[in-house]
Structures are given as structure tokens and as C-alpha cells.
Amino acid sequence: MERYNKITDKNQREILLLKSFACSYGKCAFCNYILDNSYNENEINQINIDLLDKVTGVFGCLEIINSASVFELPLKTLEYIRKIANEKKMKTLYFEVYYSYLKRLDEIIKFFSAQEVRFKVGIETFDNNYRTQILKKNFILNDYTQLSNFYSCCLLICTKGQTREQISNDIETALKYFKEITINVFINNDTEITRDEELVKWFLTEKYPLLIKQKNIEILIDNKDLGVYVQ
Template identity: 60%
Template sequence: MNRYSIITEKNPREIVLLKGYKCAYGKCAFCNYILDNTDDEKEMEKVNFEVLKNIKGNFGVLEVINSGSVFELSKATLKKIKNICDDKNIKVIYFEAYFGYLKRLDEIREYFKNQEIRFIIGIETFNNYYRTQVLKKNFMLNDTVLKQLKEQYQTALLMICTHGQTKKQILSDIEQAKKHFKEVVISIFIDNGTEIKRDEKLVKWFLKDIFPVLNKEKNIEILVDNKDFGVYVQ
């Protein structure tokens, strides 16, 4: 288990993995991170306050993730993050926010008025059928929605190399993510006990034919392993 790390390549920043309340959606077929959630506010804050002590502000950039969205962190946790960022002169904070919170993002921007807030969204794939019917992530994309997301979110998360995906779909997802978002994080799926399974043939193809060139792009980060950012609970 590791809840604090430093990322030094491409987009240098500190990153923390905090404990939050239950994910507002919590039905994604591929997600086992929700096992880290808790309804015990005292437990949450005990863990989070200890993790947040590690922040040094070296890069002026902090990424805060939890098993859900920033809106599922306790008020005391948010206040602690705010105070630390003000004290350490951190100017940019990345937060994750689920699609359902789209209309509430300004609440976080207003609360952290001394920082630039960059939101991250888990798109997983731009294929509506695969996202909703296979991954069970229940939101649809169209031109109007994508325009909104492009305006409100900095980073898209993609998940690749699962059974049912194709090379064509993966390449299309990457191109669309690059088109609509300033930054893209691509995760090669690791089997985690859920119903979604890793496709080893796609992994081999991606690592051999796509990764060497794609990984040179400054605004794209690729997680070959889900521990590559250095934070994990499993």
C-alpha cells in the first residue's frame, strides 16, 4: 500500500491517494477501488491527514485522487488540502470528478480560489455501447456533451486492452481523447477480480506497435501497470 508518490516525468507533480465516502455511482464493472471507500469519517480523516503530511510543494502541482470523486472527500479533508496548498504555495491541483458532477465543478473551483483546478474524468472509452453495456459506466457521449467536457475537464482517463475491445477501437479512443482533452492518461487493464478481463493479445500488440511512439508525446501518460504512478492500495 502506498498513498503518496512523486511523478517526475512529463508532468512533474506530487500525487496522493486518499480515502473517501462511497462513490456516488459505484457500479462500474471494472472497478475494485471502491473497496477503499468508507462511511467512517474518523477513519477517513485519520488516513488522509497522515498522507497529506507528506506533501512538500516541490513542483507547485498536486494531484488528489480517491476511489470516486473529489465531492466524496470529507469537508475536513478538503480544508486540510486547501490549507496545505496555500501554505506550500501549490498553484495547480488535479481532482477527479465523475460525469454526474459536471454541473457542480465550480463549487470546487470557488473553494480552492487560490489554485488553478484541473479536473480529471474517467471516460474509459469513447464507444458508448462498450462503456455503458460492458463496463457499466452509465453516461453517453455525443458532440454536445463532448463540447461541455472539453470546456470543463483537463484530463481524460482511458482504459485499454480488455476483452471485447479491438485494436481499431483503442486507436480511435486515443485519437478522440487527444482531440477533446489537453492531457490523456491511458491505463492498460490489470486483472483485479472483477468481471472485466485483460486481453493479453491486445497488450502484446499495444506494447510492441503503439507504446514506443505514443509514449513520446508529452501530454500522454501511459500506465503499463496500475502502480506506475506509485500510489495504490492493493
């Protein structure tokens, strides 16, 4: 398990995998990150405070991921993030957020008033049926104008049941509505979702060489590529 890293190529930043309460939804068929969640608030805060003390502020940008949403972090952890961000003169903070928190984003923006807050949302795919029925991520996207409230999105690709056309459309749509996107090539992780090796070969051959050159696209061939992970 690794919880702290520095991203030194695209979008330079420090990144932390913090511990949190359980994801408010917690039913995504592809996710095993929820195994890192806890109900012990003292344990959560102690782990997170120790991690936050590693932050140097070298890039002026910090990304927080926590196997859930920023709203599942305890208040004491949030206050310590704010303390560190201010002390290190951070300009930008990234947080993960579940789509259903759309109407509460201002709470976090006000809490971290000294920084630009950028929200990253897991869309996974713009195919509503595949997202809800296969991936079991239960929200429907019809009004794409609301996506402007988020800065970045994550796409999950190369799972059984997806097609080349779906993946291509997802990437095109994400680039249209978000300033940055992260493309996650699925790695088998003992969940019910499985990897499609033929799609992986196609993506790495046909799509990856062009997409990787774009500054606003981050591609994770392995779920450890950001240097923070629970497995």
C-alpha cells in the same frame, strides 16, 4: 498499499491516494478501488490529514485521487487540502471527478480559488455501448463540447471485447478534446472484466513507442506505475 508518491518525469507533481466516502456511482464493472472507501468520517479525515502532511510543494503541483470523486471527500479533508495547498504555495491541483458532476465543477474551483484546478474524468472509452453495457459506466457521451470543462481524461484499454480500431479511435478522440490523457492498460483484478493479452501485445508493439514520447500522454502499463495503489 502506497498512498504518497512524487512523479518526477512527465508532468512533475506529488500524488496522494486519499480515503473517501463511497463513490456516488460505484457500479463500474472493472473497478476494485471502491474497496478503499469508508463510511467512518473520522477515520477518513485522520488518514487523509496524515497523508497531506507529507506534501512538500516541491513541484507546485498536487494530484489527489480517492477511489471516487473529489465530491466524496469530507469537508474537513477538503479544507485541509486547501490549507496545505496554500501553505506550500501550490499553483495547480488535480482532482478526479465522475462525469455526472459536470454541472458542479465550479464549486471546487471556487473552494480552491488560489490554485488552478484541473479535473480528470474517467471516460474509459468513447464507445457508448461498450462503456455502458460492458464496463457498466452509465453515462452517454453525445455532446463532446462539454468535455472542455475537464482538463484530462483516463482511457481503459486492452479489455476483452475491445478492438484495435476502438482503442486507436479512443486515443485520437481523447487527444482532440483533452489537454492531457492517461492510458491505463487493464490489469486483471478479480472483477468481471478481463484483460486481452493479444491487444496488450499489439499496443506495446505498435502504439506505445510513439505515444510515450508525447508530453501530454501518460501510459500506465501497470496500475502501480504512479506509485500509489490499494492492491
